[in-house]
Amino acid sequence: MSAAIEQQSARRTARRPPQAPSGAGFLLGQALVLDLVLAVGAVATWPIYRSTALIIVLTAGIAAGHLVAALGTRWRWSAWWVALATLAVYVAIGVPVAATGSLASPDAALRALVDVATAPVTGWKDLLTLELPLGSYQATLAPALLVFVGCTVAALSITWRARRWWMPAVLVALLPTAFGVAFGARALSAPLRLGTLAVQPETLVGVGAVLAALVAVVWRSDHDRRRALATAAAASGVARGPRGRRRGLTARVTTATGMVIAATAVAALWGPWALADRPREVARSVVEPVLELERAPSPLASYRASFDDDRYDEALFTVSPAQGVDRVRVATLPFYDGRTVRAVAPDAGLTDPATAFTRVPSRLDADAPGEVAVSVRIQAGTGIWVPTVGDLRAVSFEGSRAAELADGFFLNAATGAAIDIADPAPADGDAYRLVASVPAEAEPVASLTPSRSGPALPAEVVPASLTEWMDTQNAGTGGAALDTLLDRLRSRGYLSHALLLPGGDAPAWLRDLGEAGFQPSRAGHSTDRIGALFTQLIERESSSPDGSDADLVAAVGDDEQFAVAAMLIADQLGFDARVVVGTRLASPEGLPVCEDGVCRGGDLAAWVEVADAAGRWVPADVTPQHESFPSPDLEQRRDPENPTQVRRDEAEPVLPADASPADGERSEPESTPQEADLTALWTALRIGGVSLLALVVLVGPLVTILTVKALRRRGRRRGDVAARFTGGWEEYVDTAVDHGYTAPAHLTRRELARLFAGGAEDAAGVRLATWADRSAFDVAPPSAAENDEFWRIVAAERARFAAEKGWWARLRARLSLRSLVPRRRAGRR
Structure with a gap:
């Protein structure tokens, strides 16, 4: 009898799935090939920022991702705890790495912390509404940090732990490349000339991503194949020679290389021809900032109001120094519809790329000839329109509202006009510094x-x-x-x-x-x-x-x-x-010119x-x-030939006619109802909505896991008697799995119960296994009273599992996803 049990156990051991590969060599090699795929993603992301700060962010993010993935693999953390650790590391390094300019003051650091924490929800808006390149503007590097930290942790965790299903790790490592493409510029980059061949940089990035992914797949496949051959050789005693291994590896590498070369040649020759004169469809092409231009009046329509006596001498803004600049642009209006000139096309509106207003990062492009630095201080202001000079290169706001004004600043690169939709608009006390390229002399x-x-x-x-x-x-x-x-x-x-x-004195402009x-x-x-x-x-x-x-x-x-x-x-x-x-x-x-740089209404x-x-x-x-x-x-200058004389003694007063009854009594004009100021309400709703969204993002998954488990437990207690016994057994096994026990699929229910009870034959779990077997195989299933006792024992066992753990371990078990992952059930029909 003992020999039969040993033979049965040996057969079950042989049927066990292979364990995940381990060893320092495997871990290091797998990390290197995935790092190669992530490096291609870094190259694809570079055009978005074009700043050395991106290199620091990506290096820190990938390194932090390796650390979290290694600790999670070493201590066998659940997916939920790995995700929490990833989020904690991202927030911890986000402010010093992704928002370095915010360390100047505690207020700036707190603001940057909020921006980094909300980047998973709102960061995409900055990437799509700011003009490229972004540089290190505010916290725009936070989304890139999040993508690389998250993808590194996910890819390494999957490939280091997986036995067979490691392929998703390569797909996850390709996500940074997709991020760089999706949030990139609308237009393709200038082609690279290789002799007579012109190749788009985007084509090279795509080919590099495919090649790096192929290297990762070939490396892991070859590693698993060599491991399987080594296992078979150990079991059979027959080893494959090195010549056969080299021949197989050479064949696979040759096939993969040929595929890559063929794909590269086709893309390089056919891609430029197929994509000629076609716009690049990226996320930036369909997402535009929501501005208030539609409601703002045309600056030309309100032009004459500046010449009223009360505004004629009113200082609007001051420009210093004024040397080297002869004109200050307030608004540019290129479109005319027969009624008024306006800043955006009447038919295309704000979505026209040629006239759309986009947010501006710290600097637009490299240095240009004829650059000047000008400081502008707002006084009465010009509404949402921001005075600029020349061809804008960079803008930086000053004062207590600097961050708010920078967030609301938008530029029309095609016309040079700028607006600021901060609430309130730029007013007395606000200031900013411009760097612009000004032509030396205009052509006639x-x-x-x-x-x-x-x-x-x-x-x-x-x-x-x-x-x-x-x-x-x-x-x-x-x-x-x-x-x-x-x-x-x-x-x-x-x-x-x-x-x-008007009567009286002449107006100021006429004087x-x-x-x-x-x-x-x-x-x-x-x-x-x-x-x-x-x-x-x-x-x-x-x-x-x-x-x-x-x-x-x-x-x-x-x-x-x-x-x-x-x-x-x-x-x-x-x-x-x-x-x-x-x-x-x-x-x-x-x-008329501005005296000493002070520009007034007149x-x-x-x-x-x-x-x-x-x-x-x-x-x-x-x-x-x-x-x-x-x-x-001539007719206006000629005096009248027959002047009319008025004789007062013959003039008779003419009384007004009686009012017509049909006219009715004229009512007093109704006062225009004053609209309530809902600014504070909308601000509160906006803050509340963002806070609620952040709370849902952080707490929502926790509540979802607890709700799913509660609904699953409730469903298992319903149905016929046999189904309730089977459901109770599955609840018992799932509870043990969530508390860290393993549930091998080859064990029977009684063997599994003894495993959970530490080998005891009289454990309560053994009674559960007996009742569950009776419900499945006995002609007379257990009664409803026995079912109630069965579920009472399940509840007691759940309490026993929890009592064996500390507080953090109990919380981890409640939020564990192990029991929610589909697996083969022991003892199921």
Whole structure:
């Protein structure tokens, strides 16, 4: 009998699945091949940041991942505890490694800690809304740290512990490469020239990822094969010669190398041709920041409000030093729909890559020629529009709201305009420093070459009087024609910022003009308003065909109308043009400038920027003159021939007619209901929502595990009597497994119960095994009363398992995932 039991035990031992490989050589080799795959992911991530700080972050992250995976493998931590340790290590090294600039003060460090902790939930937004490269801006390195720490721990834990299912480790190690591709730039990088062959860097990254993954698979497969052959040779005594091993390895390496070479050749030759003129579809292509531009009024529409007496001398912002900069850009408005000029395309809106506003990291690109550093201090401010100079390279905010303003800063790289949607908008006391590239000298407009042969704006938004006036000027074509038409438009216009001259003193803007007289001017820059402007010019020129520019002054308005008119003229000649609202720090033509860098409301101006065929943008001033007063018409100057005399003694007062009953009584105008200020409520809801989301992310998995186990235990106590006995036995085994016991599939129920009881034959678990066998195989199953006693013993055994452990071990058992992993059940039918 004893010999039969030993033979049966030997057969069961032979059927056991092989244990996970171990040994320092295996652990080190497996880590190296997976590190090779992670290194390709680091190369794919580099274009997102382009900073040496990324190297430090990835080195620290991969090293920390190796440490956590090694400790978890050594001490056989459950998946849940490995995940908690990974998260703890990520938070611990996140602030000093991924947000080094936050160590300047305790407040900054606390803010960085919050950013690092919330990066798993909100970090993707910064990656998708900031303009590349990100550098080490704030905590944008935290998502990369999280990806590399998590993938390193997961890949090594899987491959070091797995017996057969180690392949997912390679797929997990490829996730950093996918991260670099998904969060990369919209456009492909410049191709690398290898002689006559042009290869995209993205192609090389893809080939490198495939090659590194293939190396990892071949290495592990060869290791497992050699291990299996060694086991078979030990069992049979027949060993395979080294020549056969070398032949098999050579064949596998040759096959893999041939596959890689063929795939690389196909990708290098076919990829550039197939992807030519196709945009790169990445996550950044479909996610855009939500801005307030749609609700903000056009800066040109509110241009005249700056010339009211209460705002004319109000300081908006101060620029220092002002040397080397002649213009400050507040807003750039390239689109016209017949009603107003705006910053975003009416049809594409904020999702158009050419005009979208994106967040700006610490620096946009490498140093450029003609760079200047300028400090700007906000006073009254210009709303959400942020004054900038030249071609922006870097921006850094100062003061107590620096982080908040930096988070709300967005730049339109195509137009150079910037906005800040922080709440509240930049105001008195806020300051920032700009680094920008400023051209040495602008080219003359007459030297420009149009990029088109005809207009781009729809005909319905262009006044007919504008095209008629252009035809009568006989100015020719190209840049010379544009320069001539803009010069005639300015010299035949007259500056006026108001509709009616108020009674009393003259307005401040009129006093600053000196001897200039007042002419009323209607606001607005719609198609109708611009058409009326050119109608005045045509009528005056028709009445004085041979008059000089001073005789032909007729169009009355200011920069609001004349900038839009110049934009339409440039478009008709084939030029791309846009309106710019800003201030001048220097002007050779005597136009208003900011004194000592202090820009006031009356210093605001509007001009146009015109692009030639080479894509260079050249500014052109369009402010009308104010020296030559418009000549009145002959009928306006003639005195009336028959003046009317009023005889007071014959004048009779005329009483108003009685009110019509149909009119009813006129009610008092209803007061406009004041909308409640919900800013504090929305702020509280936003903070509460983020806190709740973070709580769900941290605590949700714990509650889910406890809930699943409770529902499983409840379901096992239901059904027929036999099913309740089987379910009770499975609950007993799962409890033991969660508390660290192993449950070999080849053992019977009684053997498994003795294993859990330390070999005791009279243990309560043995009674459970007997009842469970009766419920499965006996003709007469146990009764319902025995079932209640069975579950009472299960509860007692669960309490015994818990009593054997400490507090932390009991908590680990409750949250263990071992019993939730599918496995072969012992004693199941």
